[in-house]
Amino acid sequence: MAKRKTATAKTATATTANAADTITSPETAETIATDTGAEIVLQTNFTMIEQDAVALLHAASLLVEADTPEKANIALDHNLRLWVAIKTVLQNEENTLEPAVKANLRNLAQYVSTTTMEATTGSIEAAKLVSLSRINMHIAEGLLRGQQNRMVQERAYEIWEREGRPDGREMDHWLRAEAEIAEMLQQR
Template sequence: MAKRKTATAKTADAAPSLEAAEALATDTGAEIVLKTNFAAIEQDAVALLHAASLLVEADTPEKANHALDHNLRLWVAIKTVLQNEENTLDSEVKANLRNLAQYVTVTTMEATQGSIEARKLVSLSRINMHIAEGLLHGQKSRMVQERAYEIWEREGRPDGREMDHWLRAEGEIAELLTNR
């Protein structure tokens, strides 16, 4: 296995996008997930996307081994934090992620027996990309919901204007995320 780098101290409350990028410069995906308890959406999504890119870009056996090792450690960390009682994910989501972690483990072991098949690297990469996309979509939905509620309260809690508030909130959040 690759030698682990020393983690630098970071807080989950700092600017997520910048911190996620800085964290990847010094931490492995596994260290990020262990620090965030799989609750800092953007950082965890970036860790998954980074692991996915390593898998896709693995064009030599050495790079493939490194990518598989990195990805396996990431998923072991995910499985570990899912067992933590402080993790706030829904129990069904936890069960699905544990099943994916098991699939990743088995597929990684199969991929490293004999020659490494590109299709297995792509399969693992797609899993990471889909989970990252789901995390980010869920985060965006929560932001829209919170903003729609703020608009509703600011306007005096009127009845029958839910759709108007939701659409305005979607527009504001989309603009906010585009301008980051």
């Protein structure tokens, strides 16, 4: 169990800025001292799949690697700001996510907030940190899988059109498109 310092007297920004004092690695301190996750989500409006997925995975890794109270405090604050940013962009009318997806993400944001606030009253179990990190990893994986499915769908449609729009060949077109997209993604 990691003890978590109460951050109510500090602003979230001050806590993150002081992170460099508690982390020994300069590269890690620099990464944590910047609030890249929240900034990315706010800039992309949660529509740049790869960037948003990286932000979620970064926050997940901070949570998993939090082996001291100071690191747990930093990771929780970073993750909370990320989820506040996600909740903020979900309220933006320009966000194109499906209403059901938005509702699910808002519920997850509430869970993250509640769990993080519970931690400010004392200690947080390692299992809670793992739970929060898994949420981030699953959302990132879902974003990437959804993007890949859209790419396959678009490619299957192109194949169907190129072949003269034949009936009854949907599965063939889909499988060819899947293979092409998988090969393309492996080459990245």
